[in-house]
Every structure is written in structure tokens, then in C-alpha cells.
Amino acid sequence: MRPLVGGVVAAVAAGALGVTGLVTTAQAGDTDTAAKTGEAAGAGAASVPAHAVTGYWQNFDNGATVQKLSDVPENYDIIAVSFADATDTPGGVTFNLDSAGLGGYTVDQFKDDIKAKQADGKNVIISVGGEKGAVAVNSDASAAAFADSLSGLIQEYGFNGVDIDLENGLDSTYMTKALRSLSSEVGSDLVITMAPQTIDMQSTSTEYFKTALDIKDILTVVNMQYYNSGSMLGCDGNVYSQGSVDFLTALACIQLEGGLDPSQVGLGVPASASGAGSGYVEPAIVNAALDCLTEGTNCGSFKPDTTYPGLRGAMAWSTNWDAAAGNAWSDSVGAHVHGLP
Secondary structure, eight states: OOOOOOHHHHHHHHHHHOGGGSOOGGGGGGSOHHHHHTOOOSGGGGGSOSSEEEEEEESSOSSSOOOOGGGSOTTOSEEEEEEEEEOSSTTOEEOOOOTTTTTSOOHHHHHHHHHHHHHTTOEEEEEEEETTOOOOOOSHHHHHHHHHHHHHHHHHHOOOEEEEEEOSOOOHHHHHHHHHHHHHHHOTTOEEEEOOBGGGGSSTTSHHHHHHHHTTTTOOEEEEEOSSOOOEEOTTSOEEOSSSHHHHHHHHHHHHHTTOOGGGEEEEEESSGGGSSSOOOOHHHHHHHHHHHHHSOSOOSOOOSSOOTTOOEEEEEOHHHHHHTTTHHIIIIIHHHHTOO
């Protein structure tokens, strides 16, 4: 979902933010009541299970298993269709189903499958961005175009909401305006998810983190990408390398203590070793991190000062790579997420 970031470069970038930019474990007592109890904060969260699994569905063939939406396993509660395409209008997006690449999958079949998933209690959303997605929302005009075009796609296809996966920069002022405008147009059931890179959530001063906090009342979940990353600072100020329980828990802690509700935090990981250039961890590691954050068990060297039983869950890139590995990720992590306290 994003270009690789070298470990040294990422560590230096993280350090440049300064430890003062991080929320440390000593500040855990400053979190509000909702963050401690795990109450859902976002309006769109009402249509999503308290503990949910998000999976990206690929509208392209890159060597993973080619799927129709109907092929996505039941363990996925939010299905993010990847990706919307930029238009010639700044901020505007559209969607083009890759019917040829998906074996003749038609638009009518796609729309019917969205309805069928929704009838089963699932949410199907449209993802904007990805590694190659270039959608710029940096003015009032582009913010309006972004909201209006997404509203049109939601009406045309029946999407439940939008996922923000912009990896080439984000302006918190105008993205906030765009998402609030979209929420006003669509209504309180709108599902809004985000998939920032690790560097984007190292401090509450970053544009992604500021956006998440600015739309906290309408935000469903942030599924940060814990992969294709270099070493990063945890909320205790120590540096952690990807691929471990500590990397997942210590970085999630920054979001949990930085103002997001536990229901707005998910762990984003590759569904198989082929799904990312680096950072894959076995499902058992993901499950251990979930246990550590929600119950204080199965932790590594890092253990948060408090537990977050309301943690939303986990995300996989992608349902297609999961299928290519026999759905081992969703069978394991999906069942674990749905069994959280």
C-alpha cells in the first residue's frame, strides 16, 4: 500500500519529531473517559461491530488471488475497495471497476455484491489513495470536489463510506473540511477509516494525526500500516523495529494516549508475507498484541500502563493476499478480534 521506508531514514525522521512530540505512558491519566472505557466515538462507528476486522479488496490483479466481493470471507467486517481514481478536477475522484482484470466481473455484479455484503451486516467502503494514488485536497475548491465526488460514488455504488489512504501528503485543514462536508451530505451512518503510515502517527502534530483528532466525532477507525516501515519510536520513547509484538503495541499506544478513542484504533498488517515488502508478522503475533492492548497479557518487553478493552481490532492488506495464503490470516485474527472482551 505504500513505498518502502528504509530503517535508518525512518528512525532519523522519527527522532526529528522529538520525544516531546510523543505522548508518553506517564500521560495515560490525561486520557478522557471515553478513551478509558472504549466507548465508540465516531458516528459511523454505530454500523460497525465493537471489534471489527478491516480488509482491503484489490480492484486489480497483482499476483494475489483475484476475487469478486462475494469471495471475501465473512470474518471481514469492513471491506475497503481499492482504489478510487483521481479525476482531472483537483480533489475529485471516481471509480473504475477493472472488469477485464477481474475475469469479466461486471459493474452490475459488483453493485449486487455490495448489497449482499451489506445484507450480511458488512460495510463496503471506497478507499482513496494507495501507494500510487495522487489525490490532492489542499484548497476549499478541492475539498468541495473531494466531498461531492465521493458523495456521488456513495450514491451510485451504495458504499458505506470512505477510507483515507493518501501516502503522498495530506493537509489536515482541507481534509477535515472535506470529510465534514461529506458527512453532512451523507449522514451520520458514514463510515470513515484511515490507513496512515507509521511516520504519519508518531506525533499529534503530524497532518494525519491532526486530521484524525479533528474529525474524532465522525471517525470510525484508524488502521495504521505497521509494515514497509523503518524503526519507530514507541510511546515510551524507545525505538522499536517492525515485525514484533512491541512494535505493534508501543506504536498503538501513541494513538491511544494521543487522543483517539480505543474504538478508533486498529492494527494494520499484511495478510501474508507476499502482501508487503517488509513487516509481515504471523497471525499469532497480531493476536498477542491485541491481547496485550486489551487485557495486558501476552505482551513483549513493552507493556502499556493501562488496558484498552474497547480497541477496535485489526486490518489486513489484503483480502486477496489472504486468499492466496488460504485465508489463514482472517481465520486466525478474525476469530480472535471477534472474541475480544
